[in-house]
Amino acid sequence: xxxxxxxxxxxxIQEGENATMNCSYKTSINNLQWYRQxxxxxxxxxxLIRSNEREKHSGRLRVTLDTSKxxxxxxxxxxxxxxxxxxxxxxDGGGSEKLVFGKGxxxxxxx
Amino acid sequence: DAGITxxxxxxxxxxxxxVTLRCHQTENHRYMYWYRQDPGHGLRLIHYSYGVKDTxxxxxxxxxxxxxxxxxxxxxxxxxxxxxxxxxxxxxIRGPSGAEQFFGPGTRLTVL
Numbered sequence: 001x002x003x004x005x006x007x008x009x010x011x012x013i014q015e016g017e018n019a020t021m022n023c024s025y026k027t028s029i030n031n032l033q034w035y036r037q038x039x040x041x042x043x044x045x046x047x048l049i050r051s052n053e054r055e056k057h058s059g060r061l062r063v064t065l066d067t068s069k070x071x072x073x074x075x076x077x078x079x080x081x082x083x084x085x086x087x088x089x090x091x092d093g094g095g096s097e098k099l100v101f102g103k104g105x106x107x108x109x110x111x
Numbered sequence: 112d113a114g115i116t117x118x119x120x121x122x123x124x125x126x127x128x129x130v131t132l133r134c135h136q137t138e139n140h141r142y143m144y145w146y147r148q149d150p151g152h153g154l155r156l157i158h159y160s161y162g163v164k165d166t167x168x169x170x171x172x173x174x175x176x177x178x179x180x181x182x183x184x185x186x187x188x189x190x191x192x193x194x195x196x197x198x199x200x201x202x203x204i205r206g207p208s209g210a211e212q213f214f215g216p217g218t219r220l221t222v223l
Contacts, residue, residue: 031210042201042214043154088153092210097142097161098169099212103153 006089006105014110019076021105023089024069032065032072033090033099043088046074079109114138115215117202123221130189132218134202136182142205143185144212145169145177147198154201160185192222 007022023032031050035043049056049065049072056063062075076083086106090099114137124130134143144159146169156169158177166177174196178186189196202215 033211040217042216043203043212045206045211045213048210090212098144098156098159100156100170101146101154103151 006087006102008105009103010106010108012108012110013079015079015081017079017109019079019083019107019109021074021087021107023072023074023102025072025089025091026070027091027093029067029091029093030095031092032063034061034063034072034074035088035090035101037086037088037104039085046087076107079107081109081111083107084109115202115204115213117200117215117218119218120216121219123223124192125223126193127191130192130220130222132187132200132202132220134185134187134215136185136204138204139182140204140206141182143179144203144205145175145185145187146201146203147171147196148201148217149198157187157200192220194222196220197222 005024013019029051031048033048034046036046037043047058047061047063049063051067060077065072086104088101088104090101116135118133142161145157146154148154155171157171157175158169160166160179163179176188200218203212205212
């Protein structure tokens with residue numbers, strides 16, 4: 001069963017706006033990761049946040065982690081049409097060998 | 112793409128036929144993974160390997176087998192394909208940091 005669940009399932013915004021996606025998970029983790037998937041392509045790793053971190057930045061991406069609520073959020077600032085993709089969170093369930101992916105948020109950025 | 116290739120990229124087959132998908136990596140990574148992706152289900156782990164001849168089951172392993180006879184190749188076999196195995200299959204390797212995964216381009220399999 002999926003450990004991570006993203007919310008919303010779909011999000012449509014205008015170019016230049018910020019996009020926020022949320023992920024909830026069920027068990028303890030060592031780290032939580034976010035991936036992007038463009039249509040018809042494989043997933044691409046975006047950012048990893050460890051369980052002892054609360055916030056992490058990478059370019060226009062900002063990830064937060066609240067282990068007490070078992071939730072994370074991904075913020076994309078000043079979105080571009082090229083950010084149109086599906087975004088997935090993945091957790092390691094406390095181990096390191098396997099990842100469990102959520103069902104994803106489909107983001108559409110309109111020009 | 113982290114040096115990961117998958118073959119074939121597209122395949123159409125009939126129910127009951129055997130199918131083998133190949134994942135090839137060029138960077139000597141120890142861990143390799145097979146996932147399937149279906150609408151409404153996201154990405155689900157089928158099997159993974161942590162070394163030559165070392166494999167383990169994932170969440171949706173029924174109807175699938177794997178083999179890894181050399182580091183660079185990880186094969187996924189559907190012994191007798193069923194329509195429920197129509198899906199997009201992704202191979203991945205675990206990166207050098209030991210956490211992130213890098214994915215191949217995928218194989219779209221249709222079982223008629």
